[in-house]
Amino acid sequence: MSKVKKQATSPLRSRLSQHNQAFHQSLNQLWQHSLSTWITLAAIAIALSLPAGLYILLGNLKTLTDDKREVPTISVYINQNITAQQAQDRAELLSELNDIENVKLIKREDGLKHMKQVAGVQDIIDTVGGNPLPHVLVVTPRMSLFGDPGVDLDGLAQRLKSYPEVDSVQMDIEWVQRLRAIMQIAERVVLVVAILLALTVLLVVGNTIRLNIENRKEEIEVTQLVGATTGYIRRPFLYGGFWYGFFGGILSLVIVHVSLLFLIPPVDKLAVLYGSQYNITGLGVWVTVIILVFSSLLGLAGAWLAVAQHLRKQFAMIDV
16 A cells, blocks of 8 residues: 555655756856846846836825815805804705715804905905805715715715705816726726736737747757657746746835835925825735736746747758
């Protein structure tokens, strides 16, 4: 029984030994050709760092503007004959609706105090006499600036107009629609750039592995003569492509974070000038992992294509 178990495990041990050999052989090849390796890694890193940097830029723009204060509000002007308590009761009822995030009551007295602080308005108020301003309800819809709006603003405005206490409703959402359109275009641009540069990484790795195959062409032919399988021949090149993608991804992350460190001081200075405490956000843990996995898979795919093309050519020559 021990003999049967030994025979069953020997192919597995052999396969693991071959993977271990290809693993170290691919690393040695990168180390032996350090200059060409660094050139290839630099090309991969630059290609990967550009979409990563654009992703960070887009994320920071969203963080900068995606604030509750930036969500469009609806100004609901109450009839002059409605008291402050009645306006407050209406505000509390509106705040319980599912599509409304918050309702703030601005009493006519508070509005008048604010108007008096504006230069030139005091004389106009004295001429009119009394307080011509109504109570105002500032309604904040339950929506996200860049995500799914989730609220029909036009329909909400029509409902607000239907209440007997309401005199008029004012809403300005054109700037929100423009900003959303711009951000959607920016997202599409980042996606297109990422796809094009991913193809660039694929081609760079594939061409590098193809050159490695050409340099080791005689060695490959000898191993085939002694009975090496296509999997045995392919394996070290696949590991090589994996390392190109993995180390290129690490180098791209270094480039992105160094660039962020270079941008932090002027951004902080600009934030201070505007009286803000805005901080640049970088790549999160999950995005970092995704970049490394994606770059490694791109390297692996490029190596696979290069080796598959070489093997097809060789088999075609044998058939002829």
